[in-house]
Amino acid sequence: MTAAYPFVPALREPEGSPIRELFKYLSDPEMISFAGGYPSAALFDADGIGAASARVLRERPAECLQYGATEGAPALRDALVALMAGRGAAVTREQLLVTSGSQQGFDFLVRALVEPGSVVLVEEPTYSATLQALRLAGAEVRGVPSDRHGMDVDALAAMLADGAVRPRLIYTVPTFANPTGATLSPERRLRLLELAARHQVVLVEDDPYGALSFDGAAPPSLLALCDQVPGARPWLVHLASLSKTLAPGLRIGWMVAAPEIIRRAVIAKQVSDLCTPPWIQLAVTQYLAEGRLCAQVEREIAFYRDKRDRLAEALWQAFGERIRFALPAGGMFLWAALEGVDDAAALLPHAIAEKVLFVPGTGFYAQRRARPAFRLSFAGAAPEQIAEGVARLKRAAARLDAAG
Amino acid sequence: MTAAYPFVPALREPEGSPIRELFKYLSDPEMISFAGGYPSAALFDADGIGAASARVLRERPAECLQYGATEGAPALRDALVALMAGRGAAVTREQLLVTSGSQQGFDFLVRALVEPGSVVLVEEPTYSATLQALRLAGAEVRGVPSDRHGMDVDALAAMLADGAVRPRLIYTVPTFANPTGATLSPERRLRLLELAARHQVVLVEDDPYGALSFDGAAPPSLLALCDQVPGARPWLVHLASLSKTLAPGLRIGWMVAAPEIIRRAVIAKQVSDLCTPPWIQLAVTQYLAEGRLCAQVEREIAFYRDKRDRLAEALWQAFGERIRFALPAGGMFLWAALEGVDDAAALLPHAIAEKVLFVPGTGFYAQRRARPAFRLSFAGAAPEQIAEGVARLKRAAARLDAAG
The missing domain is CATH 3.40.640.10 (Type I PLP-dependent aspartate aminotransferase-like (Major domain))
Structure with missing residues (x-):
């Protein structure tokens, strides 16, 4: 027997978050992710938090x-x-x-x-x-x-x-x-x-x-x-x-x-x-x-700034004139578009095949349609993974070019 | 300047919880409370929880x-x-x-x-x-x-x-x-x-x-x-x-x-x-x-059962035939009514004057109107406070009788 629940209109066809749909790939240890909006766990001050809570x-x-x-x-x-x-x-x-x-x-x-x-x-x-x-x-x-x-x-x-x-x-x-x-x-x-x-x-x-x-x-x-x-x-x-x-x-x-x-x-x-x-x-x-937050934020700024720079540098190196983005002055995200890619969602399957993740732009708009831009987070990936992640992205773009 | 916010209808005249309205009296150390739905903090297994979380x-x-x-x-x-x-x-x-x-x-x-x-x-x-x-x-x-x-x-x-x-x-x-x-x-x-x-x-x-x-x-x-x-x-x-x-x-x-x-x-x-x-x-x-919950629940049952018995006994002693309630077989609450009291909310100010709290019945119904019943919690008060709390309740009822 199937139940016919009287769900409210917005939940009749539940639409998940576009980022959640990428979660299943994160368990793959080979994957380099620029997708999530997660801060880096490498910097968590577990000792300080543990001591304060105890x-x-x-x-x-x-x-x-x-x-x-x-x-x-x-x-x-x-x-x-x-x-x-x-x-x-x-x-x-x-x-x-x-x-x-x-x-x-x-x-x-x-x-x-x-x-x-x-x-x-x-x-x-x-x-x-x-x-x-x-x-x-x-x-x-x-x-x-x-x-x-x-x-x-x-x-x-x-x-x-x-x-x-x-x-x-x-x-x-x-x-x-x-x-x-x-x-x-x-x-x-x-x-x-x-x-x-x-x-x-x-x-x-x-x-x-x-x-x-x-x-x-x-x-x-x-x-x-x-x-x-x-x-x-x-x-x-x-x-x-x-x-x-x-x-x-x-x-x-x-x-x-x-x-x-x-x-x-x-x-x-x-x-x-x-x-x-x-x-x-x-x-x-x-x-x-205890005044620990300030030093913690200093560490994060240094860590993320370095990763932002690595990502930007790698993107310029890999894509040259083909890529457009503004260098973010803080935070975790870089928003980019590639010449010749009108729908970043079409790039994603190729990226997954190359073992790199990003979030296509469409999920960030009220109207879900093809968007050329995509979001890259520099917060989650380890510093030494970033250049390799971008190299994979370049191969993914080449695959898309070849398919198109 | 007063802002005219376009609140949704249910929040234009915000109605708080009837129990929250009693919160302000709880800071009075003289008060004996049968009001809150809080479990007794005396039994919290802080050591066990602290060790597990650490x-x-x-x-x-x-x-x-x-x-x-x-x-x-x-x-x-x-x-x-x-x-x-x-x-x-x-x-x-x-x-x-x-x-x-x-x-x-x-x-x-x-x-x-x-x-x-x-x-x-x-x-x-x-x-x-x-x-x-x-x-x-x-x-x-x-x-x-x-x-x-x-x-x-x-x-x-x-x-x-x-x-x-x-x-x-x-x-x-x-x-x-x-x-x-x-x-x-x-x-x-x-x-x-x-x-x-x-x-x-x-x-x-x-x-x-x-x-x-x-x-x-x-x-x-x-x-x-x-x-x-x-x-x-x-x-x-x-x-x-x-x-x-x-x-x-x-x-x-x-x-x-x-x-x-x-x-x-x-x-x-x-x-x-x-x-x-x-x-x-x-x-x-x-x-x-670690299997600690079972013993914890056993301790709570023994503690609350004793307090339920003390409360029921004190109520029968104090009010005799005048009080009506069914003995609860578990949980934290006893629901009572006093003959001659048609609106338990009218009893509350006298109870507060006598330094004892309970929750009048009206807040537990969709239609807020006078209700004779009221809720007594036996979870929060210390065992040795219960008889005194009921004695105060009796004095409050006498005040209400005299006022009516």
Whole structure:
């Protein structure tokens, strides 16, 4: 007997993430992967995390193992307020909610603000899980074009100017974006805040990568800038995470927003997971208090910068004029296209045959159609694998040329 | 400037949980609380949990701290399959999803199956966070009456028989229910499974308390029984948790369901928190492999049984014929009503004045109106506090009598 479940429309034909579809190849030890968005496990400070967690469990076992406040452990919220101050953003505890990864923060915004048919604007290309969350909520997603300096704010202004719709959210990863690696210019940042304030639209700054800046300081976050733009602050929501700096498996993120928005997010969290594990929250608080994060991020920056350089150099060497990409100034991703390849998805089977992985561009757009660009992550592969991975990519492109 | 956010209808006037509203009184060290649904921290096996987590972090740091599979760590899924087999339920790994607490499993079902206006049937009174999740989703919640033997399945049959609506879910806590402490009789269990199969409705068995059985074995779960009822298995979803046996702060729950449902829940989890912290999953796997859970549950049963007996005895002594309740055979809750009290919420301010807390019944019903019954938890208070807490409750009732 087959059951006919009354699934909601978005889940009748479940569409997985394009990256997940590549997971099955990762178990192949011969594979070199530029696909995943995973940070390098080689740098995890397991000793520091282990010591901090053992200490808080010894000193405060009941607090670690009992249910905790939905808003997050007060001590962690205070520590994150201090961390944000160090990034130039003045925040109070009441404006900050601890989330189980920054993705959960976006999920709460969607629950609080998006109904089936609601219009949401996202820079394109964009993070695929954001598109998936919006699809699940039944949103009507419209893409705002972007270039190597991030979202095209003139295009956004034109979309907002007609006034026909008031979007529920505008979503951007302004610093070292996923998938493009692009960083929004300071002028565009101010313009974007002005647009959010003028049109009274919630602007979501997703900032998991901002701390990983290779070439000097990154521009101030939208959050750090928003007090310069009259009326912008109530409309800005900032999502942050320790996944890309400390460890993703801890699932510690946070949302900074107006207290009215935080209040709704807390209700969404009550029905979702009640609280982020208090033990992990207290361990992270202890870790931050010991001042270990800064050195950890320094190590990551050096490691990823070197790998970015190796990847870029190898790509130029292998493909010369044929490849187009902008060198990312931080983060984990490089967004490239090859002359003569109109659909990067067609390159993928050849790459898999050559034992190298990347993510074709199509999954980063609301409309799934052929895209020439593809995403290469320099975070996961070992430094000494990168040149070989690019050589394989070159052979894959030759195979595609021969097939075409 | 006040921002006018376009919140979804359910969050325009955010309604908190009735239990959360009592939180502010818990910081008063003089207060005796029968209110929270928290297990007793006195019994947490912090040493065992700490040792297991230190070991897996030492042996497999990258696996602990990296992103993990959305479905859950394979080793934990296998361990939970074995745990379910010990509870008489045959389950495969593909039918089991690890969740961040069992509440998250219910949230995923709501996302997969409930749209604004969808009808959902819940036994009443029921767990308040379930009502909150359904309210947030815009469901039309209809209560199925219950008595001391659990859900009134005849009433359910009548509601389903008219065929006017096909509910998206039927929700029950059949064993040591929250808030009533009631346990569904074996005959009603089979009848309930037959109704779900005949009417092709997803039946949710929320089972966080089943392991805490004081007076011999609890009846088999709906999951353990469902293969006896032709056609029932595809319609049954079982939600379970280690929150009430190991520790709530670990946020480890799981869902057992047909693979088609699990597939949708995995997509909901991808957009929600991506994965439950792998480190905690592996620590729990290690803890279970060491065989420590069984002894832990034995200790809890002895502790809670004694406290249940103290509470019941004190209530009979204090109120005699005036109080009505059924002795719960397990779990954490006792559901009582006092003759002459038509609205337990009116008793609460007097109780707070006397420094004792309970939860008035109204928050456990879809329709918030005056209810005579109230919930007393015997899990949180220390054994030696219980008699004093009841004496305070008696004084509170006397105050209410005098005021009325």
